[in-house]
Structure formats: C-alpha cells, structure tokens
Amino acid sequence: MTIAAPKHPWRPTPKDLVPDFIGVLLTVLISFLIIAFSPLSGKLGFVVSLLFTAMVVSGVVNYIRRDRKAAFNAVTSVLIYITGTFLIIPVGSILLEIIAKGIPGLNWTMFVNDMSVTSADAPPNEGGLLHAIIGTGYLIFFASILSVPIGILTALYLTEIKGKFSGIVRFFVQAMSGVPSIVAGLFIYAVWMIQLGNQYSNIAGAASLAILMIPTVARTAEEVLKLIPPDLREAGLALGATQWRTVAMIVLPAARSGLITAVILGIARVAGETAPLLLTVGGADAVNLNPFSGNSSALPYYIWKAFSLGTDQSIARAWAGIFVLMALVMAFFTLARVLGNRRGRA
Amino acid sequence: MPTPRTITTEPRKSDRVFSAIVTGGGFFSLIVLGLISLFLLFNGFNVLKTEGLKFLTGFEWQNAIPDAGTPANYGIGAMLYGTLVLGLIALFFGFPIAVGSALFLSYYAPDWLKKPMVIVIDIMAAIPSVVYGLWGYFVLMPHAEYWAKLIHKYLSFIPIFDMPAPAYSRSPFIAGLVLSIMIVPIITSISREVFAQTPLDRIQAAYALGATKWTMIKAVVIPYGAGGVIGGAMLGLGRALGETVAVYTVLNLVYDIRPEVLLSAGGSVASMIVNKFGEADKAELQALMAAGLVLFLVTLIVNFLANLIINRTVRK
Amino acid sequence: MTTGLEARNIHAWFGKKHAVSNISLDFNQGTVTALIGPSGCGKSTFIRILNRMHEFIPTAAMAGEVLLDGSDIYQSGVDVTKIRLQIGMVFQKPNPFPSMTIAENVLSGLKLAQLKIENRDELLETCLRRAGLWEEVKDRLDEYGGALSGGQQQRLCIARSLAVQPKVLLMDEPCSALDPGSTLRIEETIRELAQTMTIVIVTHNMQQAARVSDYTAFFLSDGGPGELIETADTKTIFSVPKDKRTEDYVTGRFG
Numbered sequence: 001m002t003i004a005a006p007k008h009p010w011r012p013t014p015k016d017l018v019p020d021f022i023g024v025l026l027t028v029l030i031s032f033l034i035i036a037f038s039p040l041s042g043k044l045g046f047v048v049s050l051l052f053t054a055m056v057v058s059g060v061v062n063y064i065r066r067d068r069k070a071a072f073n074a075v076t077s078v079l080i081y082i083t084g085t086f087l088i089i090p091v092g093s094i095l096l097e098i099i100a101k102g103i104p105g106l107n108w109t110m111f112v113n114d115m116s117v118t119s120a121d122a123p124p125n126e127g128g129l130l131h132a133i134i135g136t137g138y139l140i141f142f143a144s145i146l147s148v149p150i151g152i153l154t155a156l157y158l159t160e161i162k163g164k165f166s167g168i169v170r171f172f173v174q175a176m177s178g179v180p181s182i183v184a185g186l187f188i189y190a191v192w193m194i195q196l197g198n199q200y201s202n203i204a205g206a207a208s209l210a211i212l213m214i215p216t217v218a219r220t221a222e223e224v225l226k227l228i229p230p231d232l233r234e235a236g237l238a239l240g241a242t243q244w245r246t247v248a249m250i251v252l253p254a255a256r257s258g259l260i261t262a263v264i265l266g267i268a269r270v271a272g273e274t275a276p277l278l279l280t281v282g283g284a285d286a287v288n289l290n291p292f293s294g295n296s297s298a299l300p301y302y303i304w305k306a307f308s309l310g311t312d313q314s315i316a317r318a319w320a321g322i323f324v325l326m327a328l329v330m331a332f333f334t335l336a337r338v339l340g341n342r343r344g345r346a
Numbered sequence: 347m348p349t350p351r352t353i354t355t356e357p358r359k360s361d362r363v364f365s366a367i368v369t370g371g372g373f374f375s376l377i378v379l380g381l382i383s384l385f386l387l388f389n390g391f392n393v394l395k396t397e398g399l400k401f402l403t404g405f406e407w408q409n410a411i412p413d414a415g416t417p418a419n420y421g422i423g424a425m426l427y428g429t430l431v432l433g434l435i436a437l438f439f440g441f442p443i444a445v446g447s448a449l450f451l452s453y454y455a456p457d458w459l460k461k462p463m464v465i466v467i468d469i470m471a472a473i474p475s476v477v478y479g480l481w482g483y484f485v486l487m488p489h490a491e492y493w494a495k496l497i498h499k500y501l502s503f504i505p506i507f508d509m510p511a512p513a514y515s516r517s518p519f520i521a522g523l524v525l526s527i528m529i530v531p532i533i534t535s536i537s538r539e540v541f542a543q544t545p546l547d548r549i550q551a552a553y554a555l556g557a558t559k560w561t562m563i564k565a566v567v568i569p570y571g572a573g574g575v576i577g578g579a580m581l582g583l584g585r586a587l588g589e590t591v592a593v594y595t596v597l598n599l600v601y602d603i604r605p606e607v608l609l610s611a612g613g614s615v616a617s618m619i620v621n622k623f624g625e626a627d628k629a630e631l632q633a634l635m636a637a638g639l640v641l642f643l644v645t646l647i648v649n650f651l652a653n654l655i656i657n658r659t660v661r662k
Numbered sequence: 663m664t665t666g667l668e669a670r671n672i673h674a675w676f677g678k679k680h681a682v683s684n685i686s687l688d689f690n691q692g693t694v695t696a697l698i699g700p701s702g703c704g705k706s707t708f709i710r711i712l713n714r715m716h717e718f719i720p721t722a723a724m725a726g727e728v729l730l731d732g733s734d735i736y737q738s739g740v741d742v743t744k745i746r747l748q749i750g751m752v753f754q755k756p757n758p759f760p761s762m763t764i765a766e767n768v769l770s771g772l773k774l775a776q777l778k779i780e781n782r783d784e785l786l787e788t789c790l791r792r793a794g795l796w797e798e799v800k801d802r803l804d805e806y807g808g809a810l811s812g813g814q815q816q817r818l819c820i821a822r823s824l825a826v827q828p829k830v831l832l833m834d835e836p837c838s839a840l841d842p843g844s845t846l847r848i849e850e851t852i853r854e855l856a857q858t859m860t861i862v863i864v865t866h867n868m869q870q871a872a873r874v875s876d877y878t879a880f881f882l883s884d885g886g887p888g889e890l891i892e893t894a895d896t897k898t899i900f901s902v903p904k905d906k907r908t909e910d911y912v913t914g915r916f917g
Contacts, residue, residue, distance in 0.1 A: 006673070082446075086446075326474075
C-alpha cells in the first residue's frame, strides 16, 4: 500500500498561472500601445491605461475561461489590489524623499550647534539643531510626566475599579483623542498665558502635548491591563491583600513592559506635533536650558521655521530636520513594536 | 420566609484612597474636555456676543482700525466652508483607498504581505503632520497641479472644476489630497477591525452557496461592517477637520466662499488660527479663541457620533 | 441505482496532524447516508472535503479524489464555485444572512452565484415548501430571517441551499442546536428531500441516524487519524454490525 502524501489541490498549479501570466503581458503590451497611439502620454497616462487595461484584460480572460461571475470577481480583485498599491505609494514616496533630501543636509556639527549666529542663507553645514533637540527632549520628558500617571490611572479605573461610569469615561477618552492639536495649543495658551500671565515656555508646550498624549497612553494601557489574567488579581485578594496593594505589587509589575509600550506609543504620537507648539513654546534659535521659562524650540518647530524662511539653504535644513525627527519617531515606534512583540510571545 | 442577607464590605482606608485617586484620574479626560470648552468660551465670549450668528456665517476677518473708525469684523464662514470642503475631498479620495486596502488585507493579500502592509499603515499614522505638509508642498504639489490641469481640461463643464484664473497651486484639491493620505490609516485600521469580526459561519454559508470572493464580500462582509466603516470614515473626517500644519503648508487661505476646488483659494479654521495668531492683538486673539471653540465643538460632535457608531458595531 | 458522489481514498491533514485516513465511500442518488461516530473522529472534516470547504483552513491539506458524476472535483482548473453550487451544505448552527429578508435569504444563493432569477415567486414557494417552512412564513416573506425560531432558521437555511438546485446536500449536524420538536420537523424534511437528491448527514444522535438514513457509515479514531470502520445499510449497522467497535458504539457502550 502506498502512503498518501498531503496535497493542496486548491492551490494554483503552474499551468493555472499561464493565463494569468499571459494576461499580465497583454496588459502591459496594450497599455504601451495606448501610450504609443493615443493622445495619452507620460507616466500618469501609462499608469492610468495600465490600471484600466488590467481590469479589462482580467475581466475578459476570466469571462472566456469561466463565466460572467468569474469575470466580475476578477475585475473587483484587480480594483482591490490597486487600492492596496495606492496605499503604499505615498508612504514609499515620503520615506524616499526624506532620505534623498534629508541626508545631504546632515552633518555632525549640526548636533552640537544652534542657529543663534547663523543666518537663513548660510550654507547648511553651518549652524545646527541642538536647541531643537534639547527642546524636544524636554517636551517629551515633561509631557510624559504630566500624561503618564493620568493615562495609567484612567486605564486602572477602566480595568480595576470598573465603576459605573466606565462606559462614560471610555467614551470621553475616545473623544479626547479626537481633539485637534491646535485646540490643545489654544487651550494651554488661554490658561497658561492669558489666565495665569506666564510667558512662552517649554513646560506650556509640554502641557499641550500631554493633552494629546493622555488618550493614547490610556487606551493602550487599558488594552495591556485587560490582558492580565483575573486569577492573578484574585490570588492577591485571596491572600488578604488590599486592592491597592494587589494593583501596586501584582497587576502593575505584571503589565510593566506593556505599560512602557503604551508610554512610548504616546511619545511617538506627540513627538512630531507642530501646531500646539506654535502657540506655546514661542520658538528660539538658541539653546534654552530652562524648561520653565523663556522661548525655546523643538524639532517640529525647527522644521517649520526653516521651511517658512524659504531660502534654499534653510529648506535643506528643514529636510535634514525632518530626517532627524523621522528617525526619532521611527526609533520610538520600533521600540514600542519590539517591546509589544516580546510581550506577545511571553 | 428567610430574607437574603446583604453582604457589606467595609473597604480599608488605603483602598478608599486608592479608589478615589484612580477615579479622579479616570475622570480627568472628562474634566479637560470641559475645561477646554470653558476657557475657549470665556476668552472668546466678547467676540461671540458682538458678532452673534454672523461669526459663523460672515466672510470678513477685519481688525478694528481706530483712525478710520471701522469696527472689528470677525466671521469664519468662509473658513468653516473651506474646512468642510477639505474634509469631503479627503474622504472622496481617502475612503475608497482605505476601505479597499482593508478588504485587501482581510481577504486578498497573501500571508507574507500582510505584516509589512500593516507596518506601512502604522508608519503612515506615525508620520508627523509637518512632514506631510512639506512632502505635500515639495513633492505632491507639482504632480497634483498637473492632475488638476487635466481635470480642468476635460471636466471644466462641471462648475467645481472651473478656473477663473490659471492658479493651480495651493488649492483645496491639493490640500484635500494630502489630508486623504493622512486619514487613510485611521479608516483602514477601524475597517480591518470590523471586517475581522464578520461571523465566520456567514462567510462559509455564502461560499457553500457558490459565492465568489466578491459576491461573498458584497453579501456578508459589507452589510455586517457598514456601520463600523462609516464610523471609521467619520473619525477620519474628524482628523481632517482639525488638521492644521499640513493644510497650512499646502493651502492658500482666502476669505471667500468659492466653489472651484482646483483654484488656489481655500479655507481652514485650524490653519487660519495659526496664520493669524502671530500678529494678533487682544481683540483678534479673542476672535481666534472663539474660532477654536467652534472647531473644537465641531470635531467633538463628529468624533462623538463616530465613536457611538463604532462602539455599537465593533466593541459590543 | 446510480452513484451520485464517490469519495476515493480520502485523507485530510491540518498542518502535520493527520485527521482523516483513507476513506472511500459511495453516496447513491436518492439516498440518505448518515456519518456517525464519537467527536473528533473526522466526520465533519470528511464532509467538508466533499464540497471543498476544507480548504478554507489555512493549514489544511488532503489527498484522494471526490468524484461527482464521475469527474474529480479537485481537478485543477475546476471552478470551485460551480462545485459548491452542485453540492450544497447546511451547517451546525443556523446561519441565515441577517441583513436579508426571508425571501432574499432563499434567493441569496442565486444572487451570490450571479445567476438569473426566473419565476421568483414560484421558486420561493417550491423551496420553502420542500424545506417544510412555507405554511409558517408565506405571509411574512419580507421580514428579516433573524426573527424566526432556531428550527425555522435552520429550515430557512435548507430552503436557501435548495434554491440553487444542488444534486447533493451535505448536512453537518443540522439539528445539534435545535430542540426535539424542530429536530423532528427537519428529519421529515430530510426524508422528503431524499426522494429527489443525495443527502449526506453527520450526526451525533444515533436515533436520528436510525430514523432518517438508508445507509450508515461509522467513523472512529483511536487517537490517530479518523478511519472508516464499517459501512452498510442502516438496519444492518444497528442490528447486526460486523465490527465489535461498531456494536459497542451503537449500543451506547462508549462514545
């Protein structure tokens, strides 16, 4: 008796792929012909005719091989694949541009200099963004200090207290994540500058960023705390511990890496925010080491200002700034993913 | 008849403190939302009182000129209209791409492609708006102007594609395109979440009746997920309405309501706030606060509705 | 008697796990065949292979042939949607489409397969009558399917399968989620349908197998892949089975 081997007869065989291959060839060929013999021209014309012929060819091929139903299915599949491609194009373009335009403006001295003695049309290897990096560092630090406790308390309220207002609280956290960043800036300006009479400062910027960061931290932390098995909590309570001690000594340590992920995601969310900073930190060209008073800058502000100055040199600086900012955001982002994955595997 | 005993637990003092602190933290977001509306209302009240409903409908944005004796005149009608136009353009391009991509990821993409594509979507969501703005200005705009010229050339009989002057740069069309890219990740991830919850037995029932992938999606996935997808679209709209820096970079602000979307003239409440903020005097600042309040309330309502719909369909 | 559907040396795998081993069974036209056996013996896997629903599980693999009117439904180039039109399936849990009315549910198969609907009203009545549901729903065809009781929903699902006029109807424990009254109604329906089509039914309930089927096949797994222990006409299986294990199972000594 022969032993049967597992097979996957539903997977397309090379023979099945022949018509598909012919279809692709036909598509490319027809779109070249369209470009050659019609008023359509250029890259755009090629893409448009390629997409159009792809739909027509796949429809016709499947209509001949099978029936109307298969043709319909093929055309919609092509459409869906096209939308999937459209999703990737802008991201690819943005990342490529950042690399292409950002790297030429990079140099090591930019990390130790500020713009206090450099004019807008000075070559990009003069001056630097030290002031912006320090500003962003302060902003991230203070925004985290302000938002992380509140974000985690909110998550604890939703998962540990489970009060009767849980639904409402969750709803308002969702609503808060939709607050436009400019409104957060206006609010801090109204409270901190107008009402309390303070000047521009880094801490005001951090406060406006904290408003945007709280919902991200709260929602991610809630997801994390939900994953802590309930028997861990019961085990704590059954040992005679109070709820406070159970949360502090069992639940929070068990969720530690997840909570760190929540904080990092929150930071990645606000590190590149520009609009609220335009209203709160005032902007500066020199390093300001005092986060509590005086104008200061930040990476997004630096980019914004360099772009607004409009000279070729300052626009090169803006792209270099974007490169640094994106590297920072991506670093946080990757860190959050790595930590999140490790938690998933454990 | 025995009556049930009521069990009472007297929480320890530490637990009561804990509970109070956590509850306080939990209500923080509610308090902040309240404070935002309060402070913006307080600061913008004077302007709202003198302008009345004209603040929402007027086209003029004029500081008082004491020498000439002209009073201040603040109206955000054109900016509100422009904001809405931008949101609609963003949805027009972003919504089909986002929903198509969600369907692609859920039902079409080969397994090896899913993870990288999800990362791409996450990156899209993480790119700061100032980056979108500069990319839109330097990279997208030259292309988009060319597309706009083509649209005008072939479709100018439709009034919104008409051009009174050949100024194609920094138009609502271009700003809407940039916004459409920014809202795609929001709509895609909500849609994916909804599609993932489509009951498997219904999908199988459709296939067992001889459905193709497309007819299955049309009969089962779309009716099931429509609510959540619409909610996701509204979340995206909320994001588009409140976007500031990216729009400011690629849009020419003009205090006028114009139907032509390809023309270099548009409006956006959020961008106007940034635009006017730098040189605003006390009265104008109050008007900007009032504008911020309107923007806040509009986005809050859109978000409320979106989350209501999504919660009802997804997070049951 | 003509053979409608034949399974030849069927094996099934999920990943590395060998779930079903070397099963050959003929299903004759106009008969009801019951597949019985304890849970985990591969009955459901086997029945899902018969209309190519097996392949929806990503790790799934199979070997062997399934012949419908003499041609292999797993042959490359076969249009799988056409196979499923000819071999219908009714699932464990009633699953009418909630977004469609009763009438739309019955006709949904034609819509899904993009077939033209002729004589809508006549088709509706025939299918619902054959499923034994017509009298109960004829006045409310425009209500949503979810409003029906569980048993009615299941009969609606049967009517839905009948509308595309399949040659074979596969039923995977169609009554396991239903009350005894509804179960009897469905069994009556099965007997009536068997006059015109081939029916294969998986069931846990031995009385049900004895009541509705002409032939019975007994599946068993001894920890390894599920195997076919014995198949014969139903009376034989329940009175004088050849295999000791069949006897133990049908007399309720295990399983």
